[in-house]
Amino acid sequence: MQSCIATAQRVVVKVGSSLVTNDGRGLDLKALSRWAAEIAALAQQGKQVVLVSSGAIAEGVARLGWPKRPSAVHELQAAAAVGQMGLVEAYERCFKAHNLKTAQILLTHEDLADRTRYLNARTTLLTLLGLGVIPIINENDTVATAEIKVGDNDTLGALVTNLIDADALVILTDQRGLYDSDPRKNPAAKFISEYQAGQPELEAMAGGAGSSVGTGGMYTKIIAAKRAARSGASTVIASGREEAVLTRLAKGEAIGTQLTAGTTRIAARKQWLADHLxxxxxxxxxxxxxxxxxxxxxxxxxxxxxxxxxxxxxxxxxxxxxxxxxxxxxxxxxxxxxxxxxxxxxxxxxxxxxxxxxxxxxxxxxxxxxx
CATH class of the missing domain: 2.30.130.10 (PUA domain)
Incomplete structure (x- = not known):
């Protein structure tokens, strides 16, 4: 099996909190430098890359000196506002080392549910990609409430994949990929290297959230792959701990679980109806x-x-x-x-x-x- 990233020209890469923070206590600058270097390598190959990155709240908690992540919504929003400053500043510095410009895009479900704002976001992102800029996307946690939240960055990554007609979505996590049952509970769990996205049995295989830092478990990644497949994009779920994971995927190496899109592609407005409202x-x-x-x-x-x-x-x-x-x-x-x-x-x-x-x-x- 060859990785779908090898032939993809436009790729959305999502990195989870555990891959960009020091176990939830502020940003891991070495990790951010690594992602910038790998994405720069993809850009040198002529690929357009959009980065969906977690980490703002964790960075805000660290900057504010709080001993742990709060549970109150207003405190989480305050932490996100403070943390976004550090997240964007760090990414800008890391990408600048590779002569790449970055742009910050903050979205909510409400932005994508409004047809005009949806199309405006699409135009902006495509313009940035055409200019060779790396868009860095996160949910706008500072203003988002339960009614307008996307909810997790796996879902946000899939919605952005649909939004810009990306060829592939890469979801990087702290696990190897998808198993037919929870490997933490079942030592005999079998690893799944390839499957078709959207199959009902995939959702039955997926467990709950496995990280104390992030909010997205394997189930959200399965649903994200299902959404991405509606616009013809395949999804790779892989461990961000793998050495040079993005560049190796771009060379065609099979890493993690690849959930392939079927041949049926939903029209753009139907995609919007299915996933953005x-x-x-x-x-x-x-x-x-x-x-x-x-x-x-x-x-x-x-x-x-x-x-x-x-x-x-x-x-x-x-x-x-x-x-x-x-x-x-x-x-x-x-x-x-x-x-x-x-x-x-x-x-x-x-x-x-x-x-x-x-x-x-x-x-x-x-x-x-x-x-």
């Missing part, structure tokens, strides 16, 4: 409705068995099949209260029940993406 509710469908969606038809009220959550017209909802698995997501044409009143009804009865008809479909096929 936060889900506000759930529709439970019958088997007939699931088949209709598979035939690229719209979702009608008659095929919906139940409505959960509170949402407004135009917000994102997930669609579950009779087995409870998510089959689609889409922008709903009715709010939750009205949707509950018209489920199981034919389209012709909507006006009689509600007194009006916004749309004959609960979700139009143009605003719906199959998963």
């Amino acid at each position: 936060q889900v506000r509710g759930t529709l439970s469908l019958d088997a007939g409705a699931v088949l209709a969606l598979g035939d690229k038809r719209s979702l009608l009220p008659i095929g919906v068995a139940a409505v959960e959550g509170e949402f407004l017209r135009g917000e994102m909802v997930r669609c579950l099949g009779p087995d409870g698995r998510e089959v689609a997501r889409g922008l709903v044409n009715y709010d939750a209260a009205d949707a509950r009143r018209i489920v199981r009804l034919p389209t012709g009865q909507i006006e009689a029940v509600l007194g009006f008809v916004d749309e004959p479909e609960l979700i139009h096929r143009d605003n719906l993406v199959l998963l």
Whole structure:
């Protein structure tokens, strides 16, 4: 197996907290210098690289002299604000040693959920890459709240991969890669060198968070690979402790677990619908409705068995099949209260029940993406 990084021209590299900090106590400057040197080597090969880096909060905690990472949101946000200064300053110095310019991009889920801001972020990143600049991306923890947070940098890396149409995503962690069970609990766990991203059994294999520093366990990396695959990008999950891991991957060496993208690629707007909008509710469908969606038809009220959550017209909802698995997501044409009143009804009865008809479909096929 040859690494997908060998042929990739545009790569997103995500490094976790454990690889850029001294066990959560401030930045590891030697580690940052190493990542800058390896990314510089990729740039010399003509590859465009975007770096998604953790470490701001850990650096802020160290700069503020706190004995441990706080749990209060306002203190975490304060630590992020202080730590971003050190993180960006350190990266700028490290990349400058290789004659490379850097740019800081801070994002939240809200930035990517707004279509205009999404496109603006895309244009900015592509312009920076065209100028030979290395964008360094992190979540904007200083202002992010639970409602607008991406949540972890594995997910952020995947969303950026979709955003810029990258060829590959590299998730560097403190573990070798993916096993079929937790190797910390099962000595007989088998290592997985290659698999297709998005397969349901992968999620069953993934364990919880394994690091006391970061928030992303192997499960988030599996989901990130699934998201990246929607835009045709393969993902490599590898240990950042491996010597020259990025340059060796670029030479084609098989390191870690490679989760390959399938041949089906979702259109750009469908990717945005699938991954960049936060889900506000759930529709439970019958088997007939699931088949209709598979035939690229719209979702009608008659095929919906139940409505959960509170949402407004135009917000994102997930669609579950009779087995409870998510089959689609889409922008709903009715709010939750009205949707509950018209489920199981034919389209012709909507006006009689509600007194009006916004749309004959609960979700139009143009605003719906199959998963």
